[in-house]
Amino acid sequence: MAIIKPFKGLRPNPALASQVASRPYDVLSSDEAREAAANNPHSFYHISKSEIDLPADTDVHSQQVYDRAAANLRTFIKDRTLIQDSQPVYYIYKLVMDGRAQTGLVAVSSVADYNNGRIKKHEFTRPDKELDRINHIKTTEAQTGNVFLAYNDVPEISALIDHWQEHNSPVYDFIADDNIQHTVWVVDAPSVIEDISILFDEKVPHTYIADGHHRAASASLVQKELQATRKIIGAEDPANYFLTTIFPASQLAILDYNRVVKDLNGLSIPAFLSQLDYDFTVEEIGHLPQSPSMLHEFSMYLDGKWYRLVAKEGTYTTDPIGILDVTILSNNILDKILGIKDQRTDKRIDFVGGIRGLKELVKRVDSGEMKVAFALYPVTIQQLFDIADSGNVMPPKSTWFEPKLRDGLITHLI
Template identity: 80%
Template sequence: MAIIRPFKGLRPKEELAAQVAARPYDVLSSDEAKAAAAGNPYSYYHVSKSEIDLPEGIDTHSQQVYDKAAENLQRLVKEGVLFQEAQPAYYIYKLVMNGRAQTGLVCASSVDDYNKGIIKKHEFTRPDKELDRINHIKTTLAQTGNVFLAYNDVPEVNALIDHWQNNNKPAYDFTADDGIQHTIWVINTPAAVQEITTLFAEKVPCTYIADGHHRAASASLVQKEFQEKGTITSVENPVNYFLTTIFPASQLAILDYNRLVKDLNGLSKAELLSRLDYDFTVEEIGHQPQQPSMLHEFSMYLEGTWYRLVAKEGTYTTDPIGILDVTILSNNILDKHLGIKDQRTDKRIDFVGGIRGLQELVKRVDSGEMKVAFALYPVTIQQLFDIADSGNVMPPKSTWFEPKLRDGLITHVI
């Protein structure tokens, strides 16, 4: 069963929360972070993307960058921008985007649960990205990035969170410049804290990583290093836990994650369309972009025209991986016709999260940068759970979750 703990969150003064809050470190470039933080000394980008305060061109994985992150974090504490909770607490985090709300529990999840597979994964991680987060955690002595977890709904947990929201004033409530509303409540009464801990221990058999695989893996590796050094003297040591926000599956939405390819692998447009006809029902749909309306349906944009591709029976299997649209696309188009064997390493392919819309695909193809684009129907949360339960991993760039949690609103100090 899932082990979670309350913790003494490091968080901003109420009136500064909107200025502190920053998008996750891995969804924007250093230049974008620098522009977003311009004129705002309280922005958490000074911690999560601290290269913005160093000379241009610096290696973002250098120790100087991690030292600057630690320096900036301590500055925010010394200036009173951030303060640490007086007693361990849980937090309710509600996000509203385009009228749709999702509400999760911010807690410290057990690293041992991650190591044992009680917290389930669906992606591979890369050692270079793990090392980056390891060095950031070890230097700042804090987990500054949230891991987004999901679980199958438990009515008792949902009811408790609803009751707390309806009967208590939030600590923060603001709308960010991208229109997403962020509201956070602090749960700090001993009875409520104990009830939540017990409910998860008794009612939640496992949780699933939706977003943040590298952050979770890095927390595990930091714990291992501390264990080997003999610096962990208690099971309740904060390094045995990592910062998570856990959402009920019923509230989550996964957006499409689309593909762009630089060339047709030596094929002409007519040749590609002819080849696709073997595995797909191909229909020209005109110049206006259309989102796929169901699983196993794709939209393709090529030379100014959109096409609907519907996978024929026999082009996919019914196992958790084989039935995914990203697998169908990979096996029957990208690999078979366009010569892309490994999407992780091939420089001819790029990925665009559905939050950018289909016009982003049109723009990049029409500009000549890319030759063809494929829009996919989103993976379902149940497909994600099925794959994690089976012990498999999804193909790269399969899921895009929105809205994103903001960094800086709650930090876990180790």
């Protein structure tokens, strides 16, 4: 069953929480982080994207960047921008976007659970991205990136969390610049902490990584290295655990993760449309953007026009991977027609999170940067669970979760 623990979180001085809180390090560029942190000495970007405090031509993966992150973290602690709880506690983290709320439990999860598959995965990780987080964790001696976990709903856990929110005041409650509300409570009653730990141990056989595969993998690899060099002291050593926020599945929404492609692989527009006819029913729907309305339906933007594509029978299978729309698109259009064999490495394709809307697809095609765009129907949380349970992995860039956890609100020191 799932092993979680309370911990002594490092978190903002309440008066500075909204200034500290930052978007996840991996959803924006160095230039965007530099602009976002301008005139804000308390921004967590000074730790999570510390290259912003170095010359613009600095290699973002150089040791200089990680050393600067560690120095900035020490400064934040020294000047009490960040303070540490004196006793191990849990935290409740509620996010509200467009009127929809999701509430998770912030805890440290067992690296052993990750290693033995009790924490289930649905994506491959890339060694270069792992190495970046490994170096950041080792140099700062902190896990600053939160791993977003999900679990099948347990009514008793939800009732405990709801009760705590109703009867206690939050330590943070603010609306960020993207209009998402972030509210955090500290769960410090020993009896409630014990009840939560027992419920997860008894009622939650597995948790699932929704977002943060590289952060989880890096925590595991750091723990392995520290263990090999005898720097881990006993089973309760903080490095045996990693920072997670765990949400019940019913509260989560996955947005579409769309594709744009630079060219038609040498085909004319009529020839490309003709090739699509083999595997899809193709209908021109005009100049106004229209999202797919059901599974196996795609919206395509090409030459100033929108088309509806519906996959024909025989273009997909019913297994957990084959039934995914990202698989149908990959096999029958990106590979078969456009010659894109590896979406992870092919420079002709790019990915656009659904949070940016269909207007972003139009913009990138109309600018001439891209030739064609495809909007997909979102993957469901149950599909994600089914794939993870089967031991398979999704095609790249299959899921986009919103709202995203803010870095800096809670950090785990190892």
